[in-house]
Amino acid sequence: MAHVKWLVVSLLMFALVLAGCQPLVAPDVAAPAGVEMDATKAALDSASVAQIEAFVAQEMEAKEIPGVSLGIVKDGEIVYAKGFGEAEYGTGRPMTPQTQFAVACVTKSLTTAAIMQLVDQGLIDLDAPVVEYLPYFKLADERYQEITIHDLLANTAGLPMPNYVALYGGFSQNPTWSPELLEDYVRSLADKPMAVDPADNIFMYGGDYFDILGDVIAKVSGQPFEEYMGEHILAPVGLEHTTFIVDELDPELAAAAHWRDEAGEMQISVPSPTYYPAHTPSNGMFSTTEDLLKWAIVNLNRGEWEGTQIVPAAAYDKMWTPYTEIPWGGIYQHWGYGWGISDVENNRLIFWGGGHIGSPTAYYLVPEENLGVFVGANRSLEAVKGNEYADAIALPVVKLLLGLDE
Incomplete structure (x- = not known):
């Protein structure tokens, strides 16, 4: 996942980037208005919405992130889904809840x-x-x-x-x-x-x-992996903008990956340069905030979607059991099957994220609160694989919704 370095970024070059490079995000898009999929539901109070949106704008400006898409599910429904900024820097193409991200290791939960x-x-x-x-x-x-x-x-x-x-x-x-x-x-x-x-x-x-x-x-x-997933996972849940095949990306919906190279030059790629079709089941899925909120509801319902059992309910006793310790520290505590499992102030978090270069994603479920949060962004740390920029938004939002102090 996010902790595999793709290129070694020297401290000198990093200092030059900070000191002298033109910002990736121009001032007029650093704190943009959100593009809504749906009106925010009453289940999410206006004070929380204001705090979340101010925080997203702050993170985007501080980290030169052109665009962010954020969604929340609570008690079986989508209560918030918005895009902020641009799907591709300088194009004016808006980030929305239907923008397609290379979600990398989030793929593992579906596999x-x-x-x-x-x-x-x-x-x-x-x-x-x-x-x-x-x-x-x-x-x-x-x-x-x-x-x-x-x-x-x-x-x-x-x-x-x-x-x-x-x-x-x-x-x-x-x-x-x-x-x-x-x-x-x-x-x-x-x-x-x-x-x-x-x-x-x-x-x-x-x-x-x-x-x-x-x-x-x-x-x-007896089916190709992508065909099986389409027939038995994507179609039954209505994940209409999710695909495992890069040629099926919609050019109007695809998020561009943004990062700076070792010389501090802005790089833009669709998809991320660390997408490899040979690794589709581990990190090759493309999906959207809207679709992953649906998938969050499926998992919070222990595999059920609109009256149909997509994943066996008993499977969650296996998938969400901590089998090993993750030696990375911080939020990374235990691993189950395809998901990380952590305890934060007596709240069980089921989570993982994706760290393709320029396409960080973070995905959190809190089963006991019937709560889920997804964040996709289109900028990552300089020339490294990592989901830090998405995690830095998602985890504080989860804590806010749980009433925990940062």
């Missing part, structure tokens, strides 16, 4: 849900070895044969946290999607090492686990 659907149907056993479903799965270490579906979901399979360019060369940057790409990627792992023994239950975060799971979904279901 996990698909696995749990197939578990419920008796087609996948969480304790079965991966090779039972993918006979061609192989690593350079013979312990790969012991890796189970549970190990992949819990990030304890023992693969090193990858630098996709250094570890996997050019393959990860293959820009062409095809239904065979996942299997090709899994086969490419045959000479890759393991860092720890799966039996040690050590958290090692990486997209590889969920890319392998995506291939399991494809082989067990």
Whole structure:
């Protein structure tokens, strides 16, 4: 996720950026009016709305963020959804709740849900070895044969946290999607090492686990991963602007990624340059605030959407169980299946975010309060993968809504 550096940014260059570069966000769009999807519902009081919007404007100006989209669900309905600023700097194209972001590792929650659907149907056993479903799965270490579906979901399979360019060369940057790409990627792992023994239950975060799971979904279901997800997750919930295929992005809705390179020059890309189709099940989804608020409602309802059980209710006892400790500190405490799990002042938070360069996202659920918050932004820290800019908005908003002091 967000803590994998893509490029090393020197302190000198960073100082030059701060000292002398022209601001990415011009003064006239630093604190823009929001673009609404819906009128704010009465469930969110006007004082909270004013505080949230002032805070968003402050963060955008301080961090040169061209655009932010923020949404809130409470008690099964969308109570707030607005876009602020521009989807792409200098174009006047507004950020809205329908703007499509490269949501990166938020993708994992949907891939996990698909696995749990197939578990419920008796087609996948969480304790079965991966090779039972993918006979061609192989690593350079013979312990790969012991890796189970549970190990992949819990990030304890023992693969090193990858630098996709250094570890996997050019393959990860293959820009062409095809239904065979996942299997090709899994086969490419045959000479890759393991860092720890799966039996040690050590958290090692990486997209590889969920890319392998995506291939399991494809082989067990008999459908390409993207097709299965569209038929069994996206369509039933009405996630109309969500896709796993970059060519399906709407150019009028897609958010541009913004960041400064090592020389302090502004860079803009659609999509983020760290989107790779070979890693679609782990971090390749494109979605919107509107759609992810619907997905939040599904999860807060333990898998139910408008009377239909999309994800088995019992799956949440598995997905939201803390299996390992996350060694990153701060809000990052434990990992379940596809979600982080933390306690903040006696409030259980189910969360994760996405950290593609220039496309940070943050996604928080508070099940006991039936509350969910999503934030997407289109600017990240200089030339690094990270969701800090989105998290810096989302977590304070969650705390405000819970009545917690910052």
